[in-house]
Amino acid sequence: MTYTAASLKAELNERGWRLTPQREEILRVFQNLPAGEHLSAEDLYNHLLSRNSPISLSTIYRTLKLMARMGLLRELDLAEDHKHYELNQPLKHHHHLICVSCNKTIEFKSDSVLKIGAKTAEKEGYHLLDCQLTIHGVCPTCQRSLV
Incomplete structure (x- = not known):
């Protein structure tokens, strides 16, 4: 909406x-x-x-x-x-991949994550407001600086 x-x-x-x-x-x-x-x-x-x-x-x-x-x-x-x-x-639903070293954030789409969230909410009787996946990692640039 x-x-x-x-x-x-x-x-x-x-x-x-x-x-x-x-x-x-x-x-x-x-x-x-x-x-x-x-x-x-x-x-x-x-x-x-x-x-x-x-x-x-x-x-x-x-x-x-x-x-x-x-x-x-x-x-x-x-x-x-x-x-x-x-x-x-x-309609522009997205998720986040975040580097814990430099805080670089990449947004990405995944219909499967949204489907799993919606199915789980429905099964439990919830009204889904939001479904987001946040992945924390270390980006390639920061990985090179750690070596």
């Missing part, structure tokens, strides 16, 4: 929450991110400051967690000390 401000507002209202200007602005940032770009809460905070849209870091953290629970954002663990987020786009 591609979210618009109106669809986000409807879903928030259905859950007893409201669409605040801050939530709408955060949605807009993620909708306009270039493909393959992920943001941490701190990255988002700095991006918003540079656009004269000051939103407190605590509001950003709460909004990111809320949007991830709703399935709007994907929460990613990219082998750093903090989470990254990206728009959850089911």
